[in-house]
Amino acid sequence: MTDTAQLHYNGQTIDLPVVVGTQKETAVDISKLRAESGLITLDNGYGNTGSCSSAITFVNGEKGILKYRGYRIEVLATKSTFVETAYLLIFGEMPTSSQYTEFRRQLVQHEFIHEDMRHHLDGFPPNAPPMAILSAMINAVGCFEPVFMQPEDDEHFMKPAARLMSKIRTIAAASYRKSLGKPIVYPRSRLRYVENFLHMMFSSPYEPYEAPEAVVEALDRLLILHADHEQNCSTSTVRMVASSQANLYASVAAGVCALWGPLHGGANVAVIDMLQGLVDSGEKLDRFIARVKNRDAGARLMGFGHRVYKNFDPRATIIKESCHRLLEKIGVDDPLLDLAMKLEEVALKDPYFVERKLYPNVDYYSGIIMRALGIPTDMFTVIFAIGRLPGWIAHWREVHTNTNARIDRPRQIYIGDTVREYVPLEERG
Ligand code: ACO
Numbered sequence: 550m551t552d553t554a555q556l557h558y559n560g561q562t563i564d565l566p567v568v569v570g571t572q573k574e575t576a577v578d579i580s581k582l583r584a585e586s587g588l589i590t591l592d593n594g595y596g597n598t599g600s601c602s603s604a605i606t607f608v609n610g611e612k613g614i615l616k617y618r619g620y621r622i623e624v625l626a627t628k629s630t631f632v633e634t635a636y637l638l639i640f641g642e643m644p645t646s647s648q649y650t651e652f653r654r655q656l657v658q659h660e661f662i663h664e665d666m667r668h669h670l671d672g673f674p675p676n677a678p679p680m681a682i683l684s685a686m687i688n689a690v691g692c693f694e695p696v697f698m699q700p701e702d703d704e705h706f707m708k709p710a711a712r713l714m715s716k717i718r719t720i721a722a723a724s725y726r727k728s729l730g731k732p733i734v735y736p737r738s739r740l741r742y743v744e745n746f747l748h749m750m751f752s753s754p755y756e757p758y759e760a761p762e763a764v765v766e767a768l769d770r771l772l773i774l775h776a777d778h779e780q781n782c783s784t785s786t787v788r789m790v791a792s793s794q795a796n797l798y799a800s801v802a803a804g805v806c807a808l809w810g811p812l813h814g815g816a817n818v819a820v821i822d823m824l825q826g827l828v829d830s831g832e833k834l835d836r837f838i839a840r841v842k843n844r845d846a847g848a849r850l851m852g853f854g855h856r857v858y859k860n861f862d863p864r865a866t867i868i869k870e871s872c873h874r875l876l877e878k879i880g881v882d883d884p885l886l887d888l889a890m891k892l893e894e895v896a897l898k899d900p901y902f903v904e905r906k907l908y909p910n911v912d913y914y915s916g917i918i919m920r921a922l923g924i925p926t927d928m929f930t931v932i933f934a935i936g937r938l939p940g941w942i943a944h945w946r947e948v949h950t951n952t953n954a955r956i957d958r959p960r961q962i963y964i965g966d967t968v969r970e971y972v973p974l975e976e977r978g
Contacts (some may be wrong), residue, residue, distance in 0.1 A: 558586055572607050589960045596856065599780075600957070601788065603858075605638060605943050606779040610857035615864065617777055618642075626867050631772040632656065632742050635939035638777050639710050639946065653742075656709035660736040660745065662719050663693045667733065670723055675730060679931045680815075682724040683717070684805040690716055691798030700946045710942050717938055718742070721931045722749030728927075743769045746935070753922065763878040764922055768932075770871055771918055774864045774911060775933050778941025783807040783814065787941045789949040792957040804941045805934050811851070814933040816912040817919070820852035821926050824885045824892075831846055834895050842901045850896055852913030859906040868914045874920075881921045889917060895899055 552567040554577045563585050566578045576599045581587050592598045609617045615622040618637050625634050636644045636652050644652060669689055673682050690713070700706050723733045726749075734749045743765050751758035778784065786807035790800040808814035827837060840848040855862055876883060893909055896902045919929050948954055 550855075552925065556582075556586070556588075558588065558787070561586060568602075570602070572609070574609075583700075583960075585788065589962070590656055591962055594856075597783075600785060601780070601945060603944070604641070605947060606777045606940070608779050608857050610855070610859050613858060613861040613863045613866075622863055623867065625850045626770050626773050626871075628741075630774070631769045631771060631936070634773045634776050635710075635714060635942075638943040639706070649897075652707060652711060655707055655937040656715045656742060657738045659708075659712040659715040660719055660738070662690075662716055662723070664865065666690070666693060667723070668718075670720075670727060673724075673727070675728060677724075677728075678809075679721070679724045679728065679928055680805060680809040680934070682727075683720060683931055683934060684802045684809075686720045686724070687717065687805060688715070688798055690720075691796055694798075699950045706946065710939075712937055713797065713801065713942065717935050718746040719749060719926070721935060724926055724931070725750055725925070739764070743772070747922075760912070761879060763875055767871055767875040767918055768922055771868070771915060771932070772936035773913075774867060774906055775936030777937070777943065781813070782810075783937065784940060784944050786812035787958040788944050788948050791945045792954060794949070797942065797945050800945050801941050804937070808937065809930060814912075814930045814937070816851050816910070817916045817929040817933060818926050820877060820889075820912055821885065821920065823851045824888050827888060827892075828884065834892055837892075838895055838899060838901075850892075850902070850907070852909055852916075853902065854905070854907040855910045858908065858910065861908050862910045864911040865909045865913055868911060868918065869909070872914045872918045875918055879921065883917055883920060885920070886914075886917050889914065916945060 552569075553564045554567055556563045556565060563582065565582065568576045568578050570576075579590055590598070605617075605618065608614065617625060617634065618641055620629075620637065625637075629637075632653060633644060633649060636649065640648075655759050666686065666689060669687065670682070673685075694709075694712065719736055725869070726733050732754060734752045734754070737748055740748055744760055747760040747764065747768070748758055751760075780788075787800045787804035790803045811819045826832075827834070837848070838850070840846075841850050872886065875881075876886060892900040896907070902908075915933075916926070916929055919932060920926075924932060
């Protein structure tokens with residue numbers, strides 16, 4: 550028998566079904582609440598609202614658990630590759646070797662962007678933010694390809710999924726080259742996914758860049774760690790746009806915009822700006838922490854805190870270790886890493902952060918890895934987007950294959966004026 554929760558209101562008792570997920574997390578299903586009572590729920594920032602049921606990713610914020618399709622992130626980060634993890638997220642199963650080969654073949658097949666897309670790229674000013682370019686260009690891909698709307702079928706869905714995953718890295722690298730005023734570098738089919746991206750970023754026509762294995766490994770792992778995170782801001786955006794039955798490109802382009810903000814994917818840039826600001830100003834860490842606690846001019850410890858993780862972010866633990874390993878292997882000594890560790894130590898001992906359960910999140914150390922890879926700060930959030938793309942594709946597909954799906958359309962409590970009289974312009978003074 551299913552449990553119910555009861556709500557007593559206005560002399561009426563309303564029974565609300567309790568829904569239990571496969572990991573025993575529970576929710577009160579309020580879908581009939583308004584019809585039965587006239588009430589809606591109000592949940593600022595959706596901290597208590599389940600917007601959907603999903604079989605893609607599980608997060609337990611109290612225990613610091615993250616799983617994609619039932620596989621623990623620690624296992625995927627050490628044993629899988631980004632391409633394999635992407636396949637898992639999108640199709641729900643680990644690929645067989647022939648499926649993996651086919652997926653990789655399609656990634657290679659779609660790595661070029663249409664020549665007219667290059668003219669589109671030329672239209673952006675040289676200092677255009679790469680996230681703006683990425684979003685616009687992803688939406689534009691939809692104008693150059695037939696829009697695919699039958700996501701039920703694995704075999705056919707592989708093509709649009711591989712096409713988008715392949716092109717996003719070509720677009721990202723091209724936007725970087727353009728920002729430097731350098732010629733675009735064409736992809737090389739024999740290279741692996743991450744290697745090919747690094748080649749398009751850093752090779753020049755006369756000097757191919759060959760990425761050291763430690764660099765490829767570190768970036769591949771970083772992408773795995775970013776590949777999905779259930780109903781975060783950008784993924785919820787993709788799902789909301791998808792709920793109107795918008796196509797994959799339009800939905801993902803919207804997700805890129807949501808990711809851009811400094812409270813979400815843009816935090817990796819904000820962390821480096823914060824650390825560099827501390828180096829440049831010479832401000833003592835205690836004083837900075839005091840400013841954060843006082844909220845002086847909106848001061849915040851960027852890369853700390855998370856809506857869901859209230860113990861530790863498992864991705865941050867892996868990234869911190871990965872960061873140390875990479876810097877040691879490639880012989881980079883970054884003063885910002887030492888500073889980040891000192892700042893973390895000071896914050897984790899401070900009651901303000903302890904009481905509010907604020908810990909380093911995925912963005913705290915990821916910027917330091919990217920700096921070591923030679924990736925400029927304004928490309929950090931673009932790398933996050935490349936990593937998050939398989940998750941967005943998987944969620945878009947889940948929305949489009951849900952036969953019970955409805956358009957997302959939240960309600961509100963109106964707090965504006967009630968009725969106002971229109972006064973003609975000449976009488977308003
Ligand atoms: N520095 C200082 N104080 C903080 C921080 C922080 N980084 N994060 C939260 N707090 C404080 C809040 O001011 C609040 O204090 P109060 O209860 O006294 O008012 C309390 O901790 C609870 O925080 P909320 O703002 O309610 O947390 P919320 O879940 O809304 O926000 C968020 C989560 C946006 C991640 C927040 O912690 C933050 O701004 N962090 C810094 C930005 C960041 O690193 N974002 C990346 C997140 S991970 C990702 O998107 C991939």
